[in-house]
Amino acid sequence: MKNKNFDIIIIGGGATGSGIALDAASRGLKTLLLEKNDFSEGTSSRSTKLVHGGVRYLEKAVKQLNKDQFNLVKEGLKERSRLLKNAPHLCSKLTLITPIYKWWELPYMFVGLSLYDFVSGTKGLGRSGIISKSKMLKKFPVIKKDGLVGGVKYYDGSFNDSRLTISLLQTARKHGADCRNYNEVIAFKYDDNQKVIGVEVLDKINNEKKLYEGTSIINAAGVFADKVNELDEQKAKKMLDLSSGIHIILDKKYLPSKEGLMIPKTEDGRVLFILPWMGKCLVGTTDDPTTLSAHPEVKENDVEYILRHLEIYFDLKIDKSEILAQWCGIRPLVAPDENADTSSIVREHEIRENKSGLISIIGGKWTTYRKMAEQLVDFVYKSQNMKKEKCRTKKLKLIGSKKLDVNYVSNKVDINTNEYLISQYGDKIDEVLSSVEKIEYLKEGEPYTNAEVIYTINEEFVKKPMDYLVRRCNVALIDKKVSIEILEKVLQIMKIELSWSEEQTIKEKEEALSLLNNSI
Structure with a gap:
């Protein structure tokens, strides 16, 4: 491909970049997406696999009377509903249960989760309820019995993050987008007024350099957004605070039910999830300040942290040798004005434009990728003084879901x-x-x-x-x-x-x- 002129060039092929590519292409914009590694290789394939409004954000919203946290939950629940409808092969309803070991916590948790139902409104997936001790033991045979009072259940969504990225990209490609992995942006091209008009790209598979020109250049590089921004402004102010989180995978014997567990408060005030995923038991996550890395390593103390909490809630001692897989992801959190604990940062997103015209979108979370993409493309139309085309992704079925029959049986495989x-x-x-x-x-x-x-x-x-x-x-x-x-x-x-x-x-x-x- 020679120097084609695009309406929009997107840097970053994770959740945000893929969502923007689909939104832009479906509105008729000539779209190019460039990813320096594989699509969703970073943060976007290392999530807790939940499509959710965020129960812990709602608790903070109520306790702190924080409107931003509340709006984030409300928006997340609305987007959760859309995602479950647009990609039902990759997203599904999930029952989550919180084990209760103190009588007074039962009404507290039930009221809180009922509020979550209320905020969900017509987008709710089911009503929260109280579960007896006997039913808890039947559902989760290995759960700690001593002191167990019962449980409280609520509903959220589960999804496959890396597969969703590919489905988004395939759908974007169907609408005319050009999506290229292993194409790293190494420099920007400018006009005489120092406005960015293109990108110099290294094709890492063929070891070739190419130049692509575009009307709007978007930095949607996730945790690498600061690095991309520095290609444009060497002394650019830091946009992100980075936080790492790990997950481990165990045998399904630890979670034989198709329902998950939510541990509402760990020793340092976090939330821990124990979830069914792809026939296994997924446990996560941690939340610690970190530095940038393409392949972040799982630290031993983080693994010990998770295993220690499993021992609090399970009657079985889990050995490290039982861990089938483990991985670490980095969250791109919008940097606050003052130093703050990354676990307390509101995970909202921001759109920023440099003097050169480079547009960056930072922060956010998987559940709200579609809304983020819609706002970004709207911003592009406004910045280019173009007549805005209506967003089409709210009810757009993704590749793989249009003729879905979950009961289909092929005679070619078991x-x-x-x-x-x-x-x-x-x-x-x-x-x-x-x-x-x-x-x-x-x-x-x-x-x-x-x-x-x-x-x-x-x-x-x-x-x-x-x-x-x-x-x-x-x-x-x-x-x-x-x-x-x-x-x-x-x-x-x-x-x-x-x-x-x-x-x-x-x-x-x-x-x-x-x-x-x-x-x-």
């Missing part, structure tokens, strides 16, 4: 693989399975096939083994051992499909193993 493919690819299951003449499993007893690998290469921007293992099939996020066991077969398929040399294949294997054995 029932477990069928269920897995529908949960990941929705109504594209037949397209996935039609990618090969003969379906071969990558490992006996696991749902991953050669057809899925080839489909993700052809249709889902896969360029490297970790793109598939982490962010398309998610195996590396739920079982590191299995991901290492199937790596060789994935490499051999990619070698043929992407015409790799033996030398390139060895290099890709070394890179993948390094990440799998350290930090994905």
Whole structure:
């Protein structure tokens, strides 16, 4: 592609950037999205997998009479409803239960969660309720029995973050957007008035430099937004405070129910979730100030923190060797004017414009990605004095959901693989399975096939083994051992499909193993 002129060039292929690409393209804007690594490789694939308004934000809103916190919850609940309708193959209703060990906490929690229902209004997913001790023990056999009074249940949403990013990008591409991973913006191009009019890009796969021109350039680089901003203004004021959070994956025996647990207050006043996800038990998260890293490492003290709290609420002692996978993500929080604990920052977003015309969008959270994108594109129309086209994403069904039949059964694969493919690819299951003449499993007893690998290469921007293992099939996020066991077969398929040399294949294997054995 030569120097094409775009209406909008977006830097960053995570939740925010992908949402902007879809919003802009669906309104008819000529759109280019550039991501320096793989799509959703950073924060956007390392969330707690919840689509929510934020129960803890509501508690703070009430206690502190904080209108900003309250509005954030209300907006999140509205967007939660839209997301569950627009991508039902990737998003679903989830029952969350809080175990109660003191009698006085039962009415307190029930009233608080009933307020959450009230704020949800017509967008609510169900009414909160009190659960007896006997039912709690039946649902969660390993929960600590001593002192258990009962529980309080409420409803929120669960989703697959990295898969949602791909669905957004596929839908954006269908509307004409050009979406490119492994394309790093290394400099900006300016006109005679020092207004930014383009980007110089390094294609990291082909090791080529390219120049793209655009009317509006958007910095939606998430945790790397400050780095992108510094390409435009060397002494730019810091926009973000960074906070890290880890998650661990355990066997489903620790959470045999399809319902999750919310621990409302840890030893340092945080919220801990124990959730069913992809047939496993996901536990997280922590919240600590951190520094920027492309592959943040999981710290031992954070793992010990989570295991310590599990021992408080479970009657089983969990050994570190039982952890199937673990990962760390970095939250891009809008920096406050004064130094503050990152756990107390309101996770609202902001849109800022430099003197050069570079537009940055920072902060926010997954649940409100669509609203953030809508506001950003509205801002672009206003800044360019263009006649605004109406936003079309409120009711726009994403790729994979348009003809979704959750009861569909393919005769090409076993029932477990069928269920897995529908949960990941929705109504594209037949397209996935039609990618090969003969379906071969990558490992006996696991749902991953050669057809899925080839489909993700052809249709889902896969360029490297970790793109598939982490962010398309998610195996590396739920079982590191299995991901290492199937790596060789994935490499051999990619070698043929992407015409790799033996030398390139060895290099890709070394890179993948390094990440799998350290930090994905």
